[in-house]
Amino acid sequence: MSSFDLIVVGLGLVGAACVDAAAAAGLRVVAIEPGGIGGGATAAAMGHLVAMDDDPAELALSRYSLALWEEFADLPQAQFSRCGTLWIARQERELDLIDAKIARLADVGIAACRIDAAQLLSLEPALSAGLAGGMLVPADAVVYPPAVAQFLVDRAAARGATLMQGRRVGALQGGGVILDDGTSLQGPTLLTTGCALGELLPQLALRARKGHLVITDRYPRIVHHQLLELGYAASAHGSLATSVAFNVQPRPTGQLLIGSSREFDSTTTAASLPMVRRMLARAVEFLPGLRTLQALRIWTGFRPTTADGRPYIGAVPDRRDLWVAAGHEGLGITTALGSARLLVDQLLGRVPQIDPTPYLPARAWP
């Protein structure tokens, strides 16, 4: 039988969450993935579950999704570690923003508190002296996305979802897709391809925003929270060709994961050592002790990016039964679960739990 209630194209974390949500809703789902499950941006990601308050639409989606992430707090393979996020202000004037941030988070039920310079150093003794203070969001956490993606796919399969791994969608056709081996599948189609969206749907092509990460050997108890500079949001929402922002994560293994960088228009997956240098130079300004640590590996990942920075979650205009959930930039892990629910609710004509308007593909349709 080649007819399904939903065809999901791409099994990164967003696709996996969509397959899981669809199967849970009783739909007959088939998922197509040419490579590994969670093998693209999902595998490159930091796995930071973070409440970002700078854009109201992002915040609404994040809050919705973060509540759904709690289900996985005790799932062993998720490696859920509630280390919290500590946002850091280098200068006094950045502290002025904090009260507003705390208020915005409080409005959506996320606890955050102001941290002064002395508290900052007592929370994180490894930070350099002279930082002005910051904001702590204690409920934020770190997870291991590839394993969660696999779990979601396995759960969906247990509910009858069909997996076609090692296959690729060659083209969209009326009422379905054609695979690379000529197989034709019929049914409403959901594109969760990440950066590759433009290959099947050029009108909603995404830009790939390359990021670098460096991981160290095991150094437990040097850093206790995920640390970000307040300027991170400007880097993420900005449109500079290249930018770096301090972002360091303590992994459950005791390794430190160091980011972040953003650049458009790089065509190679290879790491750029000058970019890594820039990123690390920023990091050691906040954590001077990083200099003596051993780096084991450097890798890159590509954030699928839309023009306004918000993902596409919803129906593709002018097409019947074609849907998209892609373009999450650096928030794909945080918002995957909420995106999936939001999409499946729209698919089934149910009232979504949050306003879907900001993420509708129609806003960007030519």
Place this chain on the structure above:
Amino acid sequence: MAVNGAGQIHLEIDGVAVSVPEGANVAAAVARATPAFRRGTQGGIRGPLCGMGVCFECRVRIDACDHQRACMVPARAGMRVQTLA
């Protein structure tokens, strides 16, 4: 702790004085004190495997710096080495 005229180097392994010939590596010094260099992630004791800087099983803390390959570091007078760090 110092180098004496007979070409011996004196250093400390886990607080215990050890001496090795000049030119020896830190692994040679550790081996005079203990077979245990590091712990695996599940707690198993490990010592050098490859002897040539590839396997990283000989990692110890030298003078407060972690993850030093004992087989690649020449022993120096007064070094403080900690195993199972």
Place this chain on the structure above:
Amino acid sequence: MLVCGAGPAGLAAARAAASQGVRVGLIDAQPRPGGQVWRHDLRFGTPGPARRAVAAALAGADWLGGASIVAAEPGELLLERADGAARVRYARLVLATGARELLLPFPGWTLPGVTGAGGLQALVKQGWPIAGRRVVVAGSGPLLLAVAAGLRRHGAHIVAILEQAPAARVRAFAWSLVASPATAAQALRLRLALVGVPYRCGEFVQAAHGDGRVQAVTIHTPRGRLQRLECEQLAVGYGLVPNVELAQLLGCRLDRSGPHASVATDARLRTSTPEIYAAGEVRGVGGAAAARIEGVIAGLAACGADAAAERLRGAQLRARRFAAEVARCFSLDARLYTLAAPETIVCRCEDVPFAALAGYGDARAAKLATRCGMGACQGRICGDALAALGRYAQPAAAAPVFPVRLATLTDIWSESQPVTST
């Protein structure tokens, strides 16, 4: 010109290039030249041929010892030393990065006191206490004899040398040495140095046992009988694996016809990357004699002295043929690839047991799911073993090719001045 690696191949290349008037930098991560086979011995010094080769090379080259090559940009290598980092430019490069030992997993292989065969030799040469200790030397190839003789010279008690190749093949190989007197003489010297030490063929170590360190090994003998030998050290080596990581980083095409990659070259030892040549074990395991000849060829060819290089081709091919014959005689018994039990740790850095890899079709999927290959050795030990077992291809190399201080990655484009080489 930069020569990467100061073993027999690198030393020969440095000398050959210097003889052509080229400015040469010779780089090695070890503090002294010699590589593995010519490693300086604290007690007994450097072997004669090695001393001469080192002196000749250093006479004409800048020695950059204790320098780990961690990354490369076009025309530049990034080095890390104990005291800092440096960028070194090159117009031409000779890759002589040699090979590492192939270590196959078996129950008990993670016990302290279990090392490679070449591995224990390297440790002992740098002061490892071995006098009076009982050592079982096992694995494959003539290297075992050299290792055992060296250890004995340092006072070790060699319990036995266990060669996995069947006795008939080893005997045939020994007879074939009659054709090359120099090698035969060397073999005889080794045999004499090992009088009284049992040399048993068709035997391999099945497991190591002990509490906190190796105390005994279980041997599989030709008639299928198991035997237990007590020892303080087990030195077990199953051959060599070329160190191709730097070559990969530089974009050189690799020869993947066997389980372990080597660097592909043309007849003049040029790699697929312009201005980069390769010599010795990195081109495929070929022994010290081939390495020396290829070092000269690569050093000359890289300087444009093609005619001189060409004259050595015959000797090179003969040396390589001999090495191929050795490899054939000592090829590994299939049972060596099935020694690991389900609970035997395969990825030592991350404690991943063999059974955990079941169901993962490639190394990357296995890595993401089990952490196999995510550790400090960057997937070298487990990757080599799993490739030998026919399980996964070796993982691709990326910068940093060795773990590196973050300070190195941060400083490398700022204050440090590049050292220019021609």
